[in-house]
Amino acid sequence: MSPTPYPFTAVVGMAELRLGLLLNAVSPAIGGVLVRGEKGTAKSTAVRALSTLLPAVAVVPGCRFSCDPAAPDEGCPDGPHQPGGGVDRSARLVELPVGASEDRVVGALDMERALADGVTAYQPGLLAEAHRGILYVDEVNLLADHLVDVLLDAAAMGSSYVEREGVSIRHAARFLLVGTMNPEEGELRPQLLDRFGLTVEVAASREPEERVEVVRRRLAYDEDPAGFRARWAAEEEALRARIAAARALLPAVRLGDGALRQIAAVCAAFEVDGMRADIVTARTATALAAWAGRTEVAREDVRQAALLALPHRRRRNPFDAPGLDEEKLDEVLRRFADDDPEPEPEGPHDPDDPDGGGGDDGGGGPGGGAPERTPPADGRPSPEQSDSSLPGPRSEPGAADGAERPAERDGAGSEADAPPGAPVSGGEGPEQRAVGAGEPFRIRRLSVPGLGEGAAGRRSRARTRQGRTTGARLPSGPVSALHLPATVRAAAPHQVARGRSGAGLVIRRGDLREAVREGREGNLVLFVVDASGSMAARQRMGAVKGAVLSLLLDAYQRRDKVGLVSFRGAGAELSLPPTSSVDAAAARLERLPTGGRTPLAAGLLKAHEVLRVERMRDPARRPLLVVVTDGRATDGRGAGTRGRAAGSGAGEPLARARRAAGLLAAEQIASVVVDCESGPVRLGLAARLAQDLRGTAITLDELRADQVTALVREVRTVQRTRRAA
Structure with missing residues (x-):
């Protein structure tokens, strides 16, 4: 953390992000906030700035676990403590690195002293350091699963347990949990999303004037951090006082039966799982009322709380975009409205409230939205700016996040789905429009044989x-x-x-x-998809895309990286470089056009090149090659050519494909060929390709999970034969 953090009130726009952070500062029981957004949108800047606004905490002198002197933890490893006699210190911001070990997170026992000296020497971890402060996890979607589980369990229970080699230690661990992530780099599992109280979407402004203001303030801060912060000191102090006042008012806020009925009705209408959504929404609505200086929860509090607490809880699969239908929300709230008149909303809900919000005009980090007034060029706030408010609800559905939504999966795509300027290949018919994917299904587990040492995941040993x-x-x-x-x-x-x-x-x-x-480890699953004319029949290609989509869902659940190579016409292309974002892979698959010849050899050679490069980047991550094809090859000479070479036989494309498969087999790359051939007459070319790859061939029907036992037996038999040879 910088010695002079950027002022929270100087962050441009991003009202939803700032409101979510401030509500958690008022009521940590909400459960934290997950910030989703593209890179360079000041997510980290806003989180780090929040720590300077939190009230100071009183701690027991010398206690490594920051016990409250007014109510010390009876089970504190540094205890017992006598009540009273505390000292004040500022609230901490503790950052959890993506590559941290479990010992660093929960703490570690000094085994040498325990065995040699017979003493229990415990070194506290990051959870203990963050007690009564902020625990910030940047790129939380890249954190190892077992660390996320430990982290979120501690956040939910308010304590951390260390159970190792017969030694049991428990200490308090209550903190404001904040995670940031870029969805392009992969998603969190739905059950982990549910453990965050609130979620907000952020995106950089596309308005030039607003972007100018962001740059102006950031340059002023970089030139003189201390001076820039001093110019915003009055706004920071006012916001700090408002947080303290809202905390003091929170116990007096009344959540009436009418508001509770509205919360329950909204959660039921949007079909969220479990009861955590109802509880979080209720706590958020109460915090909103306290933030506005009221002692009664209003309908607008419930509405804003639902917009913050529910979008990430209604995803039914990893490719569903988070969001909430605001028209449906308003309809439910009207239907279950209390007959009694409501208090007039104020504070963050009233744009004209002169006392609201912590400086919505403030701006500065590397991203944000628009200030209502432009300050002087030196970054000094004008008198009018100090009275600006924090807007509450979003103005339009989806307007705040600016994220691209996945393509609709409703059958055949439009011509706009195809890449601009895509060529029309000859040979096996004109190029087709993109065909929608069929319904995904649960597939049986495919794994890489042997024992790896790659990143933690859920696929291979x-x-x-x-x-x-x-x-x-x-x-x-x-x-x-x-x-x-x-x-x-x-x-x-x-x-x-x-x-x-x-x-x-x-x-x-x-x-x-x-x-x-x-x-288990996660692998690099590289899909090589035949998009040629032989696969272009709508019903057939829809089924093929449905199968690949099912494989992508499986890769998401097993924490793999995925890549997509497609081949058609005169050559092959890397449609998606290896990434942890299966959302991106699903979107590329949906827009994949078909048609033209079948350059199978070019597809395999492209896969060989991609795997070679990825091996240099991440040698510990083992690859799994999944080739989706019917095995036909009608053009094997690569990009920029058409037809067959003069004098070459009809089997030359297949011979080229077999040689390309031999390159992959020689490097012992685990391979699975998904045979897409259909009809009463089958040539068995996909099975022959699998033999050349020294892999396994399965049909689309066999890919389903009900055939898992036969597939595992077959894969193991093939691998034993391969090792014996």
Whole structure:
């Protein structure tokens, strides 16, 4: 964190983001906020700026777990504490790096001291440091699953438990949880999305004047951070006081039966799962009333709370865009409106309220929206700016996020779905319009054979920090997972030589052994899709796209990276470079046009090149090649050519494809060929391609999960034969 953080009140626009953060500052029980948005939109700037607005906290002197002296934690590892005698310190902002280990998050035991000296030496982790402050996770969608589970469990329970090698430690861990993410880099699982109280979407303004204001303020801050912050000191202090006042008012806010009925009706109408949505919406509506200085929850509080708490909870699959139909929301609220007159909304809901909102005109980080008034060029706020308000609800559905929605999956796409200027290939008929994907289904698990060491995931076997213990080894660094039986066996033969006289073992550093654990890893799943004329029949291509979409859903659930290569006409192209965003892959698949010849060899060679480059970038991530084709090859000479070479036989394209498959097989790339051939007469070309790849061939019907046992047996048989050869 910068010694002079950017002022929160100087952030341009982004009213929803700032409101979500401020509501959590007023009522941490809301459960935090997830900020979704494109890169460079000041997400991190706003979060870091919030920490300077939180009231100071009183802590027990010398307590590493920041216990409250007025009500110290009875189970604090540094306790027991006597009530009273606290000291004040500012609220902390603790950042959790994406690559942090579990020990760094929850804390670690000093195994050497525990075994050698017989003492429990516990080093607190980030959860303890963040107690009574802010825990900020940038790029939370890239965090390992087991770390996210630990993090969100602590946020929900308000405490952290460490259970290792027979030692049990518990300490309080209540914090304001804030996560930021760029959806282009992958999504969080729906069950993890649900653990965040609120979600907001941010996007950079497309208005030149607003962007000018962002740059002007940022340059002024970079030139003189301390001076720039001093110019916004009055606005910062006013907002700090308003947060404290709202916190003090919160217990007195009444959530009437009418508002509760509206909350329940809205959550039921949007078919959200479970009851967490109702509870979070109720807490958010109460915080909104306190923020506005009222003691009664109004209908507009319920509406704004629903817009913040429900969009991420109504996704039915990973490719559904988060959002809420505001017309439907208003209809439900009107239908269940209380007959009693409501208090007039104010504060963040009334744009004309002179006392609202923490400086909506403020601006500055690398992104944002429009200020209502433009300050002087030096960044100094004008008198009018200090009275600006925080707008509440969005003006139009989806207007705030500016995100591109996935293509509609309603059958055949329009001509606009095809890439601009796409050529019309000859050979097997004209190019077709993009065909919509069929209904996805649950597929059986495909995996890479052997034991990897890649990023944690849910597909293939791998050595990981989490999982079942399979053995022990000498540690290469600090011991993170002690294998106690192996350590005792290593030390036992040396006890006489070490002069052991008591009951305890004499342990040396060289005796320590750490556990070897086996879990699952995520892989790079590269799809090579035949989009040629032989696949262009609408019913057939729709089924093929449905199968690939099902595979993409499976890749999302197993935390894989995905890439998409398509081949048609005269060559192959990388339709989507390997990415963690399966949303992007689904959108590219939906718009994929078909038609032309079948350059199978070009598709396989393109896949070989993509995998070669990715191997250099991430050598630990093992690839799984999924080729979706009927096995036909009618043009095998690559891009920029048409027809067959003079004097070449009809089998030349197939021969080229077999040689290309041999390159992939020689590098032992795990491959699966999804045979899309249909009809009573089948040539079996896809199965032959699978043999050349030394992989497995399955049909579209066999891809479904009800055939999983047969597929696993077949894959294992093929791999055993391959190793024996």
